Structure formats: C-alpha cells, structure tokens
Amino acid sequence: MYKDVLRFFDEEGLIKCTQDLVRINSVFDPDVEGANESRVTEYLEKLLHKEGFEVHVDEVVPGRSNVIAFLRGKEPGKTLLFEGHQDVVSIGDPQKWKYDPFGGEIVEVDGKKRMYGRGTNDTKGNTAAAFFAAKTIKDSGIPFKGNILLCFPVDEEGSMIGIKDFIEKGWADDVDGAIICEPEEKNLCIFQKGAMRIKVTFQGAQAHGCMPLSGVNPNWALMRFINEIKHLENFEKDRMMRHDYLGWPSITPTLIKAPLEGVAQINVIPDDCYVTLDIRTVPNQDHEALVRQIQGIIDRLSHQYPDDYDRFAASIEIIDDRPWTEVPREEPVVKAVDLAFREVMGSEPKYNGVPGATDGTFLQIRKGIPVIVTGAGDREVPHHVDEWVELNDLIEAGKIYTLAALYYLNEQ
Numbered sequence: 405m406y407k408d409v410l411r412f413f414d415e416e417g418l419i420k421c422t423q424d425l426v427r428i429n430s431v432f433d434p435d436v437e438g439a440n441e442s443r444v445t446e447y448l449e450k451l452l453h454k455e456g457f458e459v460h461v462d463e464v465v466p467g468r469s470n471v472i473a474f475l476r477g478k479e480p481g482k483t484l485l486f487e488g489h490q491d492v493v494s495i496g497d498p499q500k501w502k503y504d505p506f507g508g509e510i511v512e513v514d515g516k517k518r519m520y521g522r523g524t525n526d527t528k529g530n531t532a533a534a535f536f537a538a539k540t541i542k543d544s545g546i547p548f549k550g551n552i553l554l555c556f557p558v559d560e561e562g563s564m565i566g567i568k569d570f571i572e573k574g575w576a577d578d579v580d581g582a583i584i585c586e587p588e589e590k591n592l593c594i595f596q597k598g599a600m601r602i603k604v605t606f607q608g609a610q611a612h613g614c615m616p617l618s619g620v621n622p623n624w625a626l627m628r629f630i631n632e633i634k635h636l637e638n639f640e641k642d643r644m645m646r647h648d649y650l651g652w653p654s655i656t657p658t659l660i661k662a663p664l665e666g667v668a669q670i671n672v673i674p675d676d677c678y679v680t681l682d683i684r685t686v687p688n689q690d691h692e693a694l695v696r697q698i699q700g701i702i703d704r705l706s707h708q709y710p711d712d713y714d715r716f717a718a719s720i721e722i723i724d725d726r727p728w729t730e731v732p733r734e735e736p737v738v739k740a741v742d743l744a745f746r747e748v749m750g751s752e753p754k755y756n757g758v759p760g761a762t763d764g765t766f767l768q769i770r771k772g773i774p775v776i777v778t779g780a781g782d783r784e785v786p787h788h789v790d791e792w793v794e795l796n797d798l799i800e801a802g803k804i805y806t807l808a809a810l811y812y813l814n815e816q
Contacts, residue, residue, distance in 0.1 A: 483550055
C-alpha cells in the first residue's frame with residue numbers, strides 16, 4: 405500500500421550518516437574528561453535541525469544529553485517511538501582490531517559490502533536507519549496521523565540513565581507503541597530477557613598467607629557461594645526449561661575482586677572480597693523469589709560455617725533489576741512491523757526474543773508501552789572486535805522502519 409514511498413529513501417545518505425556516527429568515539433569513561441556521547445549529540449542535533457524536525461536536547465547529567473525529535477502529522481493520532489542509543493562499548497585492545505574501530509571502513513566480503521567499526525552493528529547504524537525512515541516519510545509528503553517520535557538516549561550500555569530520564573520527564577507519556585532499534589538480524593523480537601545485577605561481599609580477617617588459621621579467608625566463602633549458585637542455576641533451568649524465544653535462564657558470576665581496597669598480594673589473605681552475578685531471566689521467573697533464594701544460600705552457609713577461621717559472612721546488594729518483557733503478536737505495533745517486513749523482504753518474518761535487556765524494557769515496565777525490538781546486524785557481533793554490519797541489511801532495516809511507521813500510524 406505504501407511501498408512506493410521507498411523511492412524517497414536515501415540509501416547513500418544512510419550509509420554516510422552511519423559512517424559519520426561511527427567515526428565519533430562515544431565510549432563513556434567517567435575517568436576521562438569529555439569521554440561521552442556529547443559529539444554524537446551535537447551531530448544528531450544539527451542533522452535533525454537541518455531536516456526541519458522539532459528538536460529537543462535534554463541534559464540527563466552534565467555533558468550527557470538525550471536527543472529527542474518529533475515529526476508531526478497533519479491529523480491527530482497515535483505516537484510511534486523509534487529509539488536508538490548514542491553510546492557504544494569500549495573497543496578493548498585496539499591492537500586486536502584489523503580495521504580502525506572508529507574508521508567506518510567499507511569492505512567487500514563474500515560479495516557483500518560491510519562497514520566495520522564500533523557501533524556499526526550496535527547500534528549507530530540502526531539509529532541512523534530510524535532517522536532516515538522518518539526523513540523518508542517527511543520528504544515524500546505522504547500524509548500520516550499522529551506523531552513520529554525519535555529518541556536517541558545516552559547510556560544504554562551502562563545503567564540506562566538516558567531512557568530512565570526520558571521516562572521520568574514525561575516524554576514517553578503519550579507514546580502508544582515503540583520500535584527499539586537494535587541488531588537483531590531483522591528478527592521481530594517480542595520478548596526480552598530480564599536482567600538482575602547483584603553484588604555479594606564476603607568479610608574475612610587479613611592475615612599472613614603462611615599462617616592462614618590466624619585470619620579468616622573470605623575466598624573460601626566466595627568459593628562455597630559460587631558452587632551453590634551453580635546448583636541454583638541448574639535448578640532454575642530444570643524448573644523453567646528452555647524458552648522458545650529466549651533460550652535458557654542463567655546466573656553467571658562475572659567480576660571477582662579481593663581485597664575490595666588496597667593492593668592484592670600473593671602472600672596476604674585479603675580482608676574481604678566480592679563477586680558479581682549477571683542474572684538473566686525468562687517469563688514466569690520471579691526476581692524477588694530469586695533474591696530470596698540467594699539470601700537463603702547466604703543464611704544457610706552462615707549457619708553451616710560459623711567458626712572464626714572458616715567463617716562465612718556475606719551481604720547482598722541489588723545493583724540493577726530489569727524484569728523480562730513480552731508483547732503479543734496481536735499488538736498493532738507488532739502487526740505493523742510484520743507487514744512492513746513482508747513488503748520489503750518478500751518473505752515471512754522470524755519472531756524471536758532479545759537475549760538481554762534494552763531501553764525498551766523500561767518503556768514497557770514503567771509505562772506499559774508495547775515494544776518490539778528489531779534492526780540490522782548479526783545478533784552475535786555486538787561488543788566484538790571488528791564489529792561490522794552489512795550495508796544492504798542496514799538499508800532493508802531502514803525501509804522496514806519506514807513502512808512500519810506508516811502502517812502503524814495510518815491503521816484503519
């Protein structure tokens with residue numbers, strides 16, 4: 405019905421915009437002045453103003469601002485949100501990259517053109533595609549009802565303070581549906597895993613390594629705890645089984661540090677230590693129940709090992725809590741993306757789930773907004789060395805976004 409509008413889609417402009425964004429280092433580092441998303445913010449603000457959008461730059465914290473823009477229809481109607489974050493993760497060791505991580509270099513691989521660089525896949529390419537979808541509708545002059553709202557927040561790769569601020573300030577109050585622009589191989593993701601980040605700290609008593617009984621080694625407590633956590637993970641896998649779209653739930657120890665402060669030495673029993681848990685949940689897992697189970701492990705081990713030299717003493721801290729989400733296929737925003745995919749790709753879409761949380765998690769949990777996550781890019785490439793995206797994949801995603809917006813807003 406609206407496929408003719410795609411002749412206004414600027415494919416070359418999309419590729420250049422993606423290159424421009426990738427060439428801006430927007431890795432956030434709190435210890436380095438100016439290491440944030442500010443130059444991406446400036447770029448997007450200028451681009452949106454140039455194209456005649458209603459633009460708002462909204463500071464979240466000093467030096468870090470969300471970019472928010474509206475394209476308004478001539479008739480009242482629904483508001484559709486496109487969301488794609490400004491920040492990217494660290495490049496790690498630059499010596500391990502074959503291609504310049506901030507070069508946006510285009511290379512042909514197996515007959516297909518790829519762009520390499522941090523953010524090509526996650527998710528500067530998809531952010532650019534969302535903008536060009538809205539620009540295509542504007543340039544075509546085709547009438548639509550309601551509003552297209554673009555939100556390009558900061559800090560998605562961190563604590564997601566950008567989208568939280570967007571919600572708290574009321575920007576999402578009138579949003580009826582959202583398309584979260586992330587690298588999902590253009591799969592239509594209607595589930596998102598939940599995420600909990602937990603820190604467990606173990607207390608001991610510092611002593612010389614040659615006289616371990618004169619102190620309390622917290623590392624033994626940490627070891628016993630991790631062993632019990634593995635049993636809990638296996639129990640949850642047996643209880644929940646493999647989810648059709650999200651796979652297995654998981655409880656993963658990640659960071660381990662001993663001692664918490666000061667210099668670690670091989671001949672010193674540390675005074676304390678900690679482990680962090682990255683917990684990923686699937687529908688029908690109760691986060692509060694999981695926390696109670698973990699606290700129960702701590703309580704049981706504390707009673708089991710009360711002796712001074714072998715004492716188990718630990719405390720738990722919830723760092724972050726993002727529940728799992730799901731949205732029915734019957735939701736209008738899902739149906740609109742489904743139809744757009746069929747129009748652009750000429751095939752049936754694949755439905756899937758996001759293996760982690762996205763900014764869309766908070767939009768759905770806090771505001772009840774139905775969200776679908778989709779976009780260009782291999783699902784396993786984010787955060788990798790030599791991150792890349794296929795150019796044709798990116799163009800197809802942009803065209804899907806374009807038609808999805810029209811089908812959603814002009815739904816009869």
